[in-house]
Amino acid sequence: MAQKVLITAAASGIGLEIARAFVEAGSTVFITDIHQQTIDAATIEIPGLLATLCNNGKRSDIERMVPEAVAALGGLDVLVNNAGIAGPTAPVEEMDPDKWEEVMAVDLVGTFNVTRLAIPHLKKSSAGSIITMSSLGGRFGYPNRSPYNVAKAGLIGFAKTLAIELGDHNIRSNAIAPGAVGGQRMCWQAAPKQQAGAWKKNERPCSVFKRSNSSSIRKISHLFAFSLPPMQAGPSRGRSSLSTMARLKLPNRMNRSNFHG
Numbered sequence: 001m002a003q004k005v006l007i008t009a010a011a012s013g014i015g016l017e018i019a020r021a022f023v024e025a026g027s028t029v030f031i032t033d034i035h036q037q038t039i040d041a042a043t044i045e046i047p048g049l050l051a052t053l054c055n056n057g058k059r060s061d062i063e064r065m066v067p068e069a070v071a072a073l074g075g076l077d078v079l080v081n082n083a084g085i086a087g088p089t090a091p092v093e094e095m096d097p098d099k100w101e102e103v104m105a106v107d108l109v110g111t112f113n114v115t116r117l118a119i120p121h122l123k124k125s126s127a128g129s130i131i132t133m134s135s136l137g138g139r140f141g142y143p144n145r146s147p148y149n150v151a152k153a154g155l156i157g158f159a160k161t162l163a164i165e166l167g168d169h170n171i172r173s174n175a176i177a178p179g180a181v182g183g184q185r186m187c188w189q190a191a192p193k194q195q196a197g198a199w200k201k202n203e204r205p206c207s208v209f210k211r212s213n214s215s216s217i218r219k220i221s222h223l224f225a226f227s228l229p230p231m232q233a234g235p236s237r238g239r240s241s242l243s244t245m246a247r248l249k250l251p252n253r254m255n256r257s258n259f260h261g
Contacts, residue, residue: 003027004073004125006066008056008114009083011035011042014133014178018080020046030069032056032083056083056110057102066117076121081111081132081155087147100147107151111158119166128171132159136177152177 004027010019011033022029023046032054033039039051050072054065070076087103088096115130122128137145138152159175166173 003077004075005029005078005080006032006069006073006076006118007080007082008032008054008111009034010080011038011051015080015082016042016046018082019049022078023048027078028073030073032065032069056114057106059109059113062110062113062117066114066121070118070121075124076118077125077127078129078131079115079118079122081114081130083107083110083114084133084151087145087151089144091144092146095146103147103151107148108154108158111155115158115162119171122166122171123169126170128166128169130159130162130166130171130173132173132175134159134175134177139177 003022003025005019005022007015007019007022007029008031009015010029010031015031015033019029019031019042028050029046029048030050030052031039031042032052033042034053034055036053039053043049043051050069052065052068054061056062084107085103088099090096111132118130122130132155134155135148135152137149138154138156141149156175156177159173162171162173
């Protein structure tokens with residue numbers, strides 16, 4: 001039976017590749033994004049995608065979106081919490097509190113609200129799954145990225161809590177924590193460092209990330225499929241896993257792949 005999948009913020013980047021992986025596996029997929037033009041491009045690129053506009057930082061958008069997605073899919077088996085923003089780059093004492101709260105609103109509160117509304121529908125599935133996009137920043141931290149690190153650490157705790165609460169309902173909860181991922185957003189984040197002279201002379205930020213430990217977006221998307229149980233799986237018994245992308249050649253100190261809690 002085809003799985004019915006809802007993926008937030010999935011009209012581009014990692015989200016779009018996750019959607020592609022599920023569609024290639026035969027799933028019916030519903031995506032969200034904040035830009036209609038991006039949604040239009042995604043639905044042309046991957047025929048069969050269902051989609052709607054949704055700002056993950058607005059509860060009213062989420063309260064409209066989840067019932068719409070479930071109705072369009074005819075139920076829900078898998079929720080992928082991919083929506084999130086990177087936020088500003090600054091030391092804590094210089095951090096704009098409004099920007100901090102914006103990151104929390106999208107990354108943490110928005111994920112909570114999507115999940116809260118999706119759970120009743122996931123309980124009706126024979127093998128429900130919630131997969132949440134975290135980051136190595138949530139485990140090890142990055143300098144000058146405090147709101148992002150805190151939000152991603154919170155998502156790991158959220159995934160563990162969901163596993164404990166929902167295991168008896170045969171719903172699994174997993175968090176995936178990639179390292180630096182090459183792409184347009186990483187180039188955008190790296191640009192201020194290049195302007196400040198932090199990069200080697202004549203070296204482009206994107207090339208730095210591509211030559212270091214950047215995770216392949218495509219490999220990340222397939223890890224999501226790996227995290228799913230078969231549709232006839234037995235009770236999950238409150239088990240949660242945190243995958244830190246060790247298979248994607250991260251530094252040795254981070255090569256710890258399967259953390260279970």
